[in-house]
Amino acid sequence: MLTPVTPTIRSRPVYAPLEPKPGRLHLMVADGEGADALIDLLGKVNDRSQMLALAHVMYTPGPNGTDRSDALKALGVAQFFRAPTIPALLPRLIKVLADAYMGTQFYLAGTEGLIGQTEREIMATGFPVGAIQKEHRGSTVRRVQCVHCKGITESVATDPFKCSHCGLNLFVRDHYSRRIAAFQGVNIDAEDPGLVPEPVVKFT
Amino acid sequence: MSGGAKLQVVVDQVVPVNDLITRFRFVSRDGSPLPAFSGGAHTVVEMDDHGVRRLNPYSLMSDPEDRSGYEISVRRDDQGRGGSLFMHRHVKPGMEMTLSYPVNLFPLDSRAKKHLMISGGIGITPFLAQIAQLTHFGGRFELHYAARNRALGAYMDRLTSAHPDRVHCYFDEEKQAIDLNRILSNQPIGTHLYVCGPKGMINWVLATAEAMGWPRLALHHEEFLAPGTGLPFAVHLAASGKTITVGTTQSLLEAMEAAGVDAPYLCRGGACGQCETNVQKCDGTILHRDHWLSPEEHAEGRKIMPCVSRFEGKTLVIDR
Amino acid sequence: MSLDFKPDFSPGAFNDFFRDETFRNDFTYRNSPQNIRRFPFPFDRDDYMYSVNMEPHVPGRKGTAFEHILDVDEHYVAEMLDRAKVLDDDPLRCQSLPHMTLAGWDLLELIMEAKARDYPHWFSLTKNGNRWHWVNRPLGIEQTFTFLDESTLPYGPFEYITRQTQGDFSLQDERDNDLWMDAGMITSQADWSLDFDIGMSFMEWHAPVPLAHEKGVFDRALKFLLKLQHGAPVRRFNWTMTVNPLLDTAPETYPVWGPTKASLTPENLGRKQHLRVELQSLYRLPRSNAIAFDIRCYLASFDEIATVPKWARRLHRVVRDLPEELATYKGFIRNRPAMVEWLSKHDDGAPTLPGWWPDD
Numbered sequence: 001m002l003t004p005v006t007p008t009i010r011s012r013p014v015y016a017p018l019e020p021k022p023g024r025l026h027l028m029v030a031d032g033e034g035a036d037a038l039i040d041l042l043g044k045v046n047d048r049s050q051m052l053a054l055a056h057v058m059y060t061p062g063p064n065g066t067d068r069s070d071a072l073k074a075l076g077v078a079q080f081f082r083a084p085t086i087p088a089l090l091p092r093l094i095k096v097l098a099d100a101y102m103g104t105q106f107y108l109a110g111t112e113g114l115i116g117q118t119e120r121e122i123m124a125t126g127f128p129v130g131a132i133q134k135e136h137r138g139s140t141v142r143r144v145q146c147v148h149c150k151g152i153t154e155s156v157a158t159d160p161f162k163c164s165h166c167g168l169n170l171f172v173r174d175h176y177s178r179r180i181a182a183f184q185g186v187n188i189d190a191e192d193p194g195l196v197p198e199p200v201v202k203f204t
Numbered sequence: 205m206s207g208g209a210k211l212q213v214v215v216d217q218v219v220p221v222n223d224l225i226t227r228f229r230f231v232s233r234d235g236s237p238l239p240a241f242s243g244g245a246h247t248v249v250e251m252d253d254h255g256v257r258r259l260n261p262y263s264l265m266s267d268p269e270d271r272s273g274y275e276i277s278v279r280r281d282d283q284g285r286g287g288s289l290f291m292h293r294h295v296k297p298g299m300e301m302t303l304s305y306p307v308n309l310f311p312l313d314s315r316a317k318k319h320l321m322i323s324g325g326i327g328i329t330p331f332l333a334q335i336a337q338l339t340h341f342g343g344r345f346e347l348h349y350a351a352r353n354r355a356l357g358a359y360m361d362r363l364t365s366a367h368p369d370r371v372h373c374y375f376d377e378e379k380q381a382i383d384l385n386r387i388l389s390n391q392p393i394g395t396h397l398y399v400c401g402p403k404g405m406i407n408w409v410l411a412t413a414e415a416m417g418w419p420r421l422a423l424h425h426e427e428f429l430a431p432g433t434g435l436p437f438a439v440h441l442a443a444s445g446k447t448i449t450v451g452t453t454q455s456l457l458e459a460m461e462a463a464g465v466d467a468p469y470l471c472r473g474g475a476c477g478q479c480e481t482n483v484q485k486c487d488g489t490i491l492h493r494d495h496w497l498s499p500e501e502h503a504e505g506r507k508i509m510p511c512v513s514r515f516e517g518k519t520l521v522i523d524r
Numbered sequence: 525m526s527l528d529f530k531p532d533f534s535p536g537a538f539n540d541f542f543r544d545e546t547f548r549n550d551f552t553y554r555n556s557p558q559n560i561r562r563f564p565f566p567f568d569r570d571d572y573m574y575s576v577n578m579e580p581h582v583p584g585r586k587g588t589a590f591e592h593i594l595d596v597d598e599h600y601v602a603e604m605l606d607r608a609k610v611l612d613d614d615p616l617r618c619q620s621l622p623h624m625t626l627a628g629w630d631l632l633e634l635i636m637e638a639k640a641r642d643y644p645h646w647f648s649l650t651k652n653g654n655r656w657h658w659v660n661r662p663l664g665i666e667q668t669f670t671f672l673d674e675s676t677l678p679y680g681p682f683e684y685i686t687r688q689t690q691g692d693f694s695l696q697d698e699r700d701n702d703l704w705m706d707a708g709m710i711t712s713q714a715d716w717s718l719d720f721d722i723g724m725s726f727m728e729w730h731a732p733v734p735l736a737h738e739k740g741v742f743d744r745a746l747k748f749l750l751k752l753q754h755g756a757p758v759r760r761f762n763w764t765m766t767v768n769p770l771l772d773t774a775p776e777t778y779p780v781w782g783p784t785k786a787s788l789t790p791e792n793l794g795r796k797q798h799l800r801v802e803l804q805s806l807y808r809l810p811r812s813n814a815i816a817f818d819i820r821c822y823l824a825s826f827d828e829i830a831t832v833p834k835w836a837r838r839l840h841r842v843v844r845d846l847p848e849e850l851a852t853y854k855g856f857i858r859n860r861p862a863m864v865e866w867l868s869k870h871d872d873g874a875p876t877l878p879g880w881w882p883d884d
Contacts, residue, residue: 011724011731023417024389100393103417126317126394128700131419147717147775150616168779175732179723186775190782191858209755239754240630242813268811305755311813313699314623337811340672341626421700470751478751 003033003136012174013112015136020045023105026055028077029093029118031086032062033138034110035072041107042075052077056096060089062111062138063155086114093118097125109135113143113154116181129178140203143182144172152182158199160188169196209305211238211247215297216273221358225326226292227277229266230303237271241306243334244398244426247274248304248472253290256454257461260287261428261472263329263400264306265359267336274303277358279326284430285453309476310400310426312337317394318344322382322409324401325351328359330426331400335367348382350374350405384412399425428473431455432493434514440521441465442484456510460524467510467524474512481508481522488517527678527687529608530664531601538646542601542662548609553769555828559598563824564589565832565880566761566801570841572850578748581759581805585881589803592642593757594635595820596690601662603690603712603771610711610772611687616719617774620682620695620707627695627707628682629672630809631816635685660688682707691803691820694718696726696749698813703749705729706814712771712821715778715855733853752808752815759805762819765856765863766800769823788859793866794827797859799839826863830870832882837874840867 018041020026028038038057045051055077061067061084069082083089106122108115115134123129141155151165159172163185170185177184189196217229232238241264251258266275278291295301310330312319319338321331328349338345347367351357353375363371374380388397397418399409406425413423433453440447441460450459457479460467470478474494483490483506492502494509501507508515508522533544545552555563584590589597610617620628636658640649648659654671665688669676677684686693686709695707703726710718721729726746733742752758766773767784788796803820830836843851844864851857 009731011728021417022415097393101389102391102393102395102397102422103389104393105417122393125392126313126315126396128419128421130421130700145720147720148777148779150719173732175720176728177720177724178728180720184717184720187779187782190779191785193783209753240810241754242811245813305753306810307753308813311698314626314697314812315699470753476751477747 003138003140008174011176013116013134013176013178015115015134018107018109018133018135020051021105021133024054024103025100026051026105026107027058027096027100028055028107028109029058029089029114030072030108031060031110031114031138032064032066033068034062034108034114034135035059035068037109037135037137038107039071039075041109054078057081058083058089058093058096060084060086060114063113063141064139066138086117090117090121093121097121100125106132107135108132110137111139111141112136113141113181116143116176116178120178120181123178142172142203144170144185145177145180145182146170146185148187152180153185156183156185157201157203159202160196160199161185172202211303211305213238213274213301213303215295215299215301218295218297221277222355224356225277225279225358227265227275228291228295229273229275230301231273233300238274239305240271241268241333242308242311243268243337244310244312244330245306245308245333246310246330246428246471247276247306248469249276249291250302251287251290251295253286253294256286257458258285258287258290259458259469259472260291263310263333263426265329265332267340268333269336269340274306277326277329281430285433287430307470309471310398310424312343312398313396313422313424315394316343316396316422317392318346318396320387320391320395320397321345321347322384322387322397322399322401322405323347323349324405325356326358327399327401327405327426329400331398332359332363334398335363339366345370346387347371348374348387350376350380350382350401353377384409385416388413388416388418396422396424399423400427403427427475427495428471431458431472431512432514434491435516437515437517437520439515440519441524442521443524450514455512456508456514460510465524469511472511474509477509479509479511481510481524482506483508483520483522485519485521486515486517487519488515490515490520527665527684529601529605531605531662532664533601538662541598543598545599545602547602547606547769547771551768551770553599553602553823555824556598557831560824560828560831561882562587562589562597563829564761564801564803564822565829565835565838565882566763567838567842568880569878570838570876571845572842573847577760578745578758578806579760581757581807588881589822592638593805594638594642594689594818595803596639596643596646596662600690604663604688606771607687607709607711614774614776616776617711618683618686618709619718619722620680621723624682624695624697624707624812624814625674625680627697627809627812627814627816628680628685630812630814631693631695632681632685633671634807634809634816635689639689663688683709691818693819694817695809695812696815696817698750698815701750702726703746703815710774713774713819715773715775717775719776749806749815752806754808754810757805757807759803762802762804764800764802764854765859766798766823767796767859769798769825771821771823785855785858788862790862790866793862794830795825797826797863797866798823799826799829826866833870834876834882836867836870837872838876840864840871841876843867 056079144156146163149166153164171188173184175184212233213230216231219227246261262276281288470476477496491514493512636649639647650657696703697706708718801822805818807816
């Protein structure tokens, strides 16, 4: 099931179920529970064999450990690649993009961190961002950039939290940058240093 | 607030290119440089055709960095409303005219890895300016240009000698056709496609590309709809308090302008949305001929694009 | 090659027009009495709500900030020196994505031509084909360069010219029927981060502004701007409040200036509390088809505003009656009670005339 995301401000990304579209290559990138979105996508196609023959799946386990590699391998896609982490997945994605042609369909599924970091590589080719399909599944933990020191803290679960680079206490905004593939964190106790609310678990 | 800022020019050259196409060159009346522009831009040429005021958009084909003059090419349309005939028959060197500042509704995507251009006939004109711009500032392009025969293939020689590897020409009468499937299969991710030419060609290219998985956002086209002709009809202009009649070869926009009502416009071809007008009352059928309103808006009948659309029926009241 | 300013603050230089003042530390920034009357007071009535409120950006009333397309005032030199310091501390405040260089040239041409035309005693531009010669006397700059050739300037064209021009600038690339904020020189912004926002679409960039989205303000603004034509620039106003005449109120340095909001007292409020007005102008650029957005910032303290009776009355009423969400978003909810208290002493309740000029 799609992870529900409350649309708040308009820079907060919103997602939708993946739909099959015509293409010469179906590039599918997912982490964790995103694998289920890919399986559901293929379930929407009447004659799967054609799509499977043109599908290249790149997958990595989710931040909470979910690893659906076996289920994905069993689909019978033309190419299947498993990376241990997102950073390990990206170099291969970049090479695939360098060799890809127009007529390629992109399907991204899983955590916002996976979606954001892969979307960014696709956008760098000049491909229009509005044509990249994205479905949010699984964990809602966030990548957050500290606006003060520019360091990104991965898998943020609480609000506020401590920047893993400079140590400032940051509150998590819904303001999101595709270029940085992260939400924004701003110092919460700037006007009253030391007055930091109890961290609340907001993202799991 | 009609067409915005204007340029006062004088006709510098009139050059017949072939049987159908004539090129016009304009320079500023006071000798100052004309504004630079971006490839794909058009200008709206104002004409006083024996008492009938016409404003026709034409793509700028000259080098955008050449500020000494602007060039357009006009294809003579004997079946049209008269604008191209006026240009061909009555516009002579030395004649003073007024142009709009360049307006670009067909720009290149600045982040595209490559620009794939497909043109037919007079549709070549915006690409001439865009190719000049890419030659100055860098950028990959590939042009496929179809025309009926060599004589009517304006500017083909100029293009193929300047860019032999990147320009491909096709002549209908020699049974040469653009192999669209092959061309569309070979483009790297990040390529954007631009098509300008007859309506049928545009529809064919866009449909083929979409069927092959190209996203709509990477497909760009320009088609200047001529306002077309039709039966005359009456319109009440609520804001101005006037009732006007739109003639057979006149658009609703032109009729409003002739009545002294200053209605906004930009492309005058049903594509840009600038002239969008609210309909207050409609007892009849609006004949939508634009590419701007959505199908829902067409069905709802609460908006009309006066530059190209018409009406038949008892009463039409609009908010101008 | 570098861009070293050689300003001249010696007595008599430029008829002592340009002020030698600071926007940090000791905050010696002040408006001269003549400049107070030029202040673009943004309220034409006694209440305020967002609107698109665009108007043609054409030369306006003589002797005001609207007289010329690009206004150069007594703070010019000091502002440019402050900008250079901000950029020294944080170069990320000026960025231009690679595909925006042509737009940067468009902006350089626009600014140099406007300044040379409107202030010929301070700026000159001579062209020999693409060989240009630019003189900026107040900053002591003289530069010969080749237009459209970045290798002949000490910075990219966007950074080069905005280091010499008052106001923050952003360049919007038009594509996908949307506007993308793909370049910016942002050293006097009201609390948004260029480094975070660069590359965003119009709606994404404006996402944090409350209320306006529900009212459709930004949908209409985007539609309007997509039709903006070369040769027909437009402008509108925005405003907020700042403690101290601090131009650089960036989120990056919020831990530094944030605490100063708590430093207001009834005794220092008149001197420290500033009304900050943004005169925003928008231009379609010719070669790149991009849109240039100039956010020109004017600061006046409450003491200075109170010297104009009509403005004092009106400011009191606007601040007192502003919806809480707006006051919170504009960052002064904490100090509003103190501001209203201070301003009430300058409001005798008399009616104010519509319009924003000081006299009428």
